[in-house]
Amino acid sequence: AQSVTQLDSQVPVFEEAPVELRCNYSSSVSVYLFWYVQYPNQGLQLLLKYLSGSTLVESINGFEAEFNKSQTSFHLRKPSVHISDTAEYFCAVIQSGGSYIPTFGRGTSLIVHP
Amino acid sequence: NAGVTQTPKFQVLKTGQSMTLQCAQDMNHNSMYWYRQDPGMGLRLIYYSASEGTTDKGEVPNGYNVSRLNKREFSLRLESAAPSQTSVYFCASSEERGFEQFFGPGTRLTVL
Numbered sequence: 001a002q003s004v005t006q007l008d009s010q011v012p013v014f015e016e017a018p019v020e021l022r023c024n025y026s027s028s029v030s031v032y033l034f035w036y037v038q039y040p041n042q043g044l045q046l047l048l049k050y051l052s053g054s055t056l057v058e059s060i061n062g063f064e065a066e067f068n069k070s071q072t073s074f075h076l077r078k079p080s081v082h083i084s085d086t087a088e089y090f091c092a093v094i095q096s097g098g099s100y101i102p103t104f105g106r107g108t109s110l111i112v113h114p
Numbered sequence: 115n116a117g118v119t120q121t122p123k124f125q126v127l128k129t130g131q132s133m134t135l136q137c138a139q140d141m142n143h144n145s146m147y148w149y150r151q152d153p154g155m156g157l158r159l160i161y162y163s164a165s166e167g168t169t170d171k172g173e174v175p176n177g178y179n180v181s182r183l184n185k186r187e188f189s190l191r192l193e194s195a196a197p198s199q200t201s202v203y204f205c206a207s208s209e210e211r212g213f214e215q216f217f218g219p220g221t222r223l224t225v226l
Contacts, residue, residue, distance in 0.1 A: 009154070034214060043118070043204055043217030044157075090156065100212035101147075101172070106156035 002027045002095050006105035014113050021076040021108045023091030032094040033074040039087045086112045118218035120205050126224045127195045135190040137205030145208045146188035150201040195225045
């Protein structure tokens with residue numbers, strides 16, 4: 001069974017600092033990769049996804065993630081965070097050829113301080 | 115478009131009571147899902163419906179039942195609530211399995 005590991009449960013940073021949220025997965029076959037964001041008292045919403053093609057994917061609000069097949073990682077980065085980026089971030093993986101149901105990581109709470 | 119809607123938003127039950135959580139989507143999606151979210155545990159899949167007329171167990175199905183009423187609606191029923199079912203429940207839908215999921219706002223359930 002595939003698993004998804006988000007190594008940091010909480011990441012505190014100051015506003016305008018860079019941030020990296022880490023995600024590693026275990027799978028020996030092709031995967032689809034997703035990052036979702038959950039703002040307080042809301043449901044999850046898609047931030048960005050990797051299905052195929054370029055290994056670097058970007059979101060409209062400045063986040064990017066890079067698929068690294070050899071490292072089985074899909075880390076999320078932003079060069080300069082804002083207070084409004086404070087949220088819970090979830091990495092999710094779908095293994096192709098299986099049930100196509102995503103496995104979610106346990107989440108990383110990004111806390112941006114002024 | 116309302117997207118994915120869930121009712122109720124909050125609910126308090128006593129142990130042994132039953133209730134049904136409702137979910138509807140207006141995006142003509144084929145697949146629908148029920149998750150529970152607990153602190154430090156991330157999202158755990160309870161049941162899913164890959165298409166109208168089908169349902170399958172997820173990671174934590176015990177104590178729950180589901181009904182895919184039609185393409186739009188997917189309900190989750192707790193027949194005899196237990197304190198361990200205190201959680202936030204999210205419904206989600208996707209065009210097909212393997213596609214990105216769209217989530218509802220959640221139902222916060224407390225079982226006393």
